[in-house]
Amino acid sequence: MLEKEFHISKLIASRLKGQLTAAEETELEEWLSSSSKYRELLEDLEDEQLVSEKLYSYRSVNKTVIWTKTVGGLQKETSPVKPRRKFKLLVFVSAVAAAVALMTLSIYFYNTSQDSKNIRRPEFIAGTKDITSGKDGATLTLANGRQIIIKHALVGNIASEAGVKISKTADGQLVYEIAGNDVSPVAYNTLSTTRGQQTQLHLPDGTLVYLNAASSLRYPTSFAKSTIREVSLTGEGYFEVAAAYRSFNGRRIKQSFVVKSQRQQVEVLGTHFNINSYGDDRTIRTTLIEGLVRVSSGNQTQVLKPGQQGVLSEAELKVEPADIQTAVAWKNNEFMFESEPIQNIMKLVERWYDVEIVYEGAVPDYKFNGAVSRFGNVSKVLQILESTKKVHFKIEGRRITVSK
Amino acid sequence: MQSKGKEEENHWIEAFGKDEEKALAYFFDLHYKSLGYFANRLVHDNFQAEDIVAECFVKLWRGDRKNQNADSIKAFLYISCRNACLDYLRHLKVKTTVQQIYFNELEKSEETILANIVESEVMDMLAVEIELLPEKCREVFKLIYFDQKKTDEIARELGISPKTVRNHKAKAVELLKAAVLKKGLSGVMYLAFQLFLNRR
Numbered sequence: 001m002l003e004k005e006f007h008i009s010k011l012i013a014s015r016l017k018g019q020l021t022a023a024e025e026t027e028l029e030e031w032l033s034s035s036s037k038y039r040e041l042l043e044d045l046e047d048e049q050l051v052s053e054k055l056y057s058y059r060s061v062n063k064t065v066i067w068t069k070t071v072g073g074l075q076k077e078t079s080p081v082k083p084r085r086k087f088k089l090l091v092f093v094s095a096v097a098a099a100v101a102l103m104t105l106s107i108y109f110y111n112t113s114q115d116s117k118n119i120r121r122p123e124f125i126a127g128t129k130d131i132t133s134g135k136d137g138a139t140l141t142l143a144n145g146r147q148i149i150i151k152h153a154l155v156g157n158i159a160s161e162a163g164v165k166i167s168k169t170a171d172g173q174l175v176y177e178i179a180g181n182d183v184s185p186v187a188y189n190t191l192s193t194t195r196g197q198q199t200q201l202h203l204p205d206g207t208l209v210y211l212n213a214a215s216s217l218r219y220p221t222s223f224a225k226s227t228i229r230e231v232s233l234t235g236e237g238y239f240e241v242a243a244a245y246r247s248f249n250g251r252r253i254k255q256s257f258v259v260k261s262q263r264q265q266v267e268v269l270g271t272h273f274n275i276n277s278y279g280d281d282r283t284i285r286t287t288l289i290e291g292l293v294r295v296s297s298g299n300q301t302q303v304l305k306p307g308q309q310g311v312l313s314e315a316e317l318k319v320e321p322a323d324i325q326t327a328v329a330w331k332n333n334e335f336m337f338e339s340e341p342i343q344n345i346m347k348l349v350e351r352w353y354d355v356e357i358v359y360e361g362a363v364p365d366y367k368f369n370g371a372v373s374r375f376g377n378v379s380k381v382l383q384i385l386e387s388t389k390k391v392h393f394k395i396e397g398r399r400i401t402v403s404k
Numbered sequence: 405m406q407s408k409g410k411e412e413e414n415h416w417i418e419a420f421g422k423d424e425e426k427a428l429a430y431f432f433d434l435h436y437k438s439l440g441y442f443a444n445r446l447v448h449d450n451f452q453a454e455d456i457v458a459e460c461f462v463k464l465w466r467g468d469r470k471n472q473n474a475d476s477i478k479a480f481l482y483i484s485c486r487n488a489c490l491d492y493l494r495h496l497k498v499k500t501t502v503q504q505i506y507f508n509e510l511e512k513s514e515e516t517i518l519a520n521i522v523e524s525e526v527m528d529m530l531a532v533e534i535e536l537l538p539e540k541c542r543e544v545f546k547l548i549y550f551d552q553k554k555t556d557e558i559a560r561e562l563g564i565s566p567k568t569v570r571n572h573k574a575k576a577v578e579l580l581k582a583a584v585l586k587k588g589l590s591g592v593m594y595l596a597f598q599l600f601l602n603r604r
Contacts, residue, residue, distance in 0.1 A: 003475065005518055005522050006478065012526050016526075037513065041522060057441065059437075061444075061453075066454050067436070069454060339561075364563075
């Protein structure tokens with residue numbers, strides 16, 4: 001099917017390049033004569049003005065949005081009982097690196113095969129130690145004030161305490177499950193990460209939460225008695241909210257899910273979104289991947305659709321188009337930044353690697369693009385940034401000095 | 405260059421047949437733009453076109469993954485897309501004038517659709533040509549042409565002086581002239597680039 005059309009398009013492209021053989025010319029001419037529509041098409045393609053307009057329209061096809069919708073469509077097929085087969089956005093990113101890139105949206109600085117031939121230790125590391133990446137881990141603070149350190153090693157011991165169960169997902173991720181505890185009055189636990197830590201957990205209703213470094217989530221040990229499911233977040237979290245119901249007068253009503261952070265709250269109904277709300281950042285960013293959420297702050301309120309983000313600055317709550325891949329890259333274990341000033345990137349490095357950042361001299365005002373795994377040593381991230389020749393780094397112990 | 409491309413393509417076709425998810429991402433990367441362009445040409449609605457294209461890839465994954473080759477996958481995608489677009493237009497209660505005109509056209513003539521498929525494929529190939537331009541030339545060309553950016557914006561973005569940007573533009577023209585002589589780029593292609601380099 002369509003072999004003729006695919007073949008003809010190659011002939012036309014060759015013709016535009018002036019590279020048709022005589023035989024091909026004849027073949028093309030035959031096709032052109034078979035319909036006035038075909039001849040019209042060729043005339044259009046030989047018109048520079050039209051071609052440039054077409055190329056502009058071609059170019060504006062949005063990869064991220066369409067891929068996100070594709071992933072959404074693929075996830076809908078599984079039944080709720082089986083564990084969901086996840087098409088992570090990470091899959092897309094790795095494939096891009098491997099595939100023939102026909103049209104890059106921006107210039108990504110991957111370590112090209114040329115660079116890897118000259119691999120030697122980056123010169124900016126003083127001394128012998130490189131800085132390793134952040135790791136999975138967290139601290140659970142119970143309602144009674146007791147603190148439990150959650151790490152890989154302590155799998156068995158925690159299980160009986162405070163109804164917390166630790167399990168591994170099919171792809172080896174550690175997930176902390178809080179078994180529902182219908183005791184009243186409802187108690188609150190706080191799960192927190194320090195700089196250099198990240199964690200994931202399932203809440204009693206099945207909602208999955210990823211917590212980035214230097215963040216915390218305060219949640220009730222049971223949602224059964226509440227009218228709404230409410231949690232509080234500081235720092236950054238990615239949520240996959242499960243639909244939940246409560247009984248009211250013998251009927252089942254949808255239970256909405258609300259995430260409170262400094263100065264704003266986000267209300268959702270079964271959806272996937274990311275909230276970035278660090279105390280030392282001036283704006284709070286809520287990115288919606290799937291579903292529908294309402295963001296409110298003071299008396300301002302905005303509804304977000306997939307692919308949009310709510311940006312809360314000092315005074316104003318705005319809705320902007322979002323780059324979903326970049327916003328949730330951390331949860332897929334990637335650093336991803338597009339047109340970012342160096343200060344923002346170094347903030348991410350500071351939190352994940354738990355280092356001190358110092359600026360020497362003028363701050364480079366270049367905008368950086370890049371994508372790199374979060375689990376490499378810090379030198380890998382810095383190497384990629386340095387390869388632009390717009391910035392230089394020096395690592396001494398746990399301090400990184402940034403200069404032009 | 406050709407054989408390398410073929411090897412990689414075969415690798416992904418095999419992977420696709422083995423149900424490897426990364427293979428879907430490979431074919432997505434390869435075809436989403438031409439499909440998006442095609443869908444938009446049919447339904448004249450960017451947002452809807454995005455939904456339709458996404459659906460096509462979902463259908464591709466849910467369909468028969470074995471016994472496929474590069475062309476059969478591409479054909480499947482275009483045909484799904486065409487069908488979804490026609491369905492959408494057929495069921496759309498309130499159409500814009502453009503949509504109405506186009507829909508009547510599509511119902512009447514199969515050639516219009518086939519011509520659109522050919523057009524989308526040609527766009528894809530033109531885009532590849534642009535990618536093959538030398539790096540600096542391509543960078544500046546894209547910023548001017550695709551992002552419609554002005555000289556000083558480009559200067560800011562690339563961290564170079566406006567003078568340097570203008571030098572790159574001048575060099576791009578020179579390189580293109582040389583490319584015309586070397587590759588025998590048709591006068592039209594050359595003029596197309598020339599037109600847009602001169603626009604800003």
